[in-house]
């Protein structure tokens with residue numbers, strides 16, 4: 471049976487690891503030619519090579535998405551290799567430990583960290599849209615996806631720049647949908663709950679994971695595969711009437727009252743529930 475993305479070409483930014491790499495593998499398994507974009511060229515090439523080794527079509531392209539010249543060159547490489555662009559998944563974000571430690575509450579914000587978050591997460595996605603969408607318009611079709619987070623919709627005590635950049639992406643998804651929808655291009659944000667890659671569990675403090683897990687309504691946190699399956703859906707014609715919106719794949723993290731976890735604990739103390 472042909473995959474639902476047979477003949478399509480998908481650019482996935484930040485696909486040298488984490489969720490992006492899993493998206494690249496899943497879209498390739500559905501027949502797409504995949505462009506594995508990452509600032510880490512060795513990582514991008516390794517993911518592309520592993521996809522080719524399992525019979526898929528993929529190239530790795532080293533790109534800093536915050537730099538317009540890089541993005542323009544990346545799109546030219548894709549067009550010369552694959553001849554078309556059907557899907558752009560704006561997944562890249564700057565999330566390394568150094569950035570997380572400097573992107574704090576606003577009075578303790580490192581201004582360079584703020585600028586980096588905006589440059590990579592928000593300007594990077596805009597630049598990829600700016601250069602990839604003209605290729606979609608030539609085809610009269612396309613799907614643009616933006617990886618966002620609950621932090622882009624709900625206030626929290628830290629990661630203020632990350633959060634603002636993700637809120638910006640939700641709006642950018644709507645702008646793109648309004649601007650090019652009549653020409654066949656759909657655009658949606660994907661609000662993701664915690665879905666750590668296997669190795670990420672080890673680097674996150676257990677106490678932090680417990681707090682976050684308790685606020686998901688599913689038994690467990692998400693997996694990269696659960697997110698990649700939604701990306702494949704948004705990339706494909708199965709979602710052809712969905713545009714200009716935010717799809718939430720967060721295990722219910724953003725759906726409940728802020729008091730839910732405390733209430734459960736209170737009821738449990740009195741033995742009045744077994745939830």
Ligand SMILES: NC(=O)c1ccc[n+]([C@@H]2O[C@H](COP(=O)([O-])OP(=O)(O)OC[C@H]3O[C@@H](n4cnc5c(N)ncnc54)[C@H](O)[C@@H]3O)[C@@H](O)[C@H]2O)c1
Nearest residue numbers: 484487488489508509534535561562563617619662664665
């Ligand atoms: N993993 C989660 O639980 C989770 C939850 C909510 C949202 N998200 C979002 O999903 C996306 C992927 O998250 P992840 O956990 O896989 O992150 P990750 O840090 O594992 O991967 C991000 C990738 O982006 C690349 N990158 C960083 N700067 C870049 C640049 N300037 N140009 C090109 N590539 C660059 C990195 O090299 C890395 O490979 C992000 O947008 C993130 O905000 C993830």
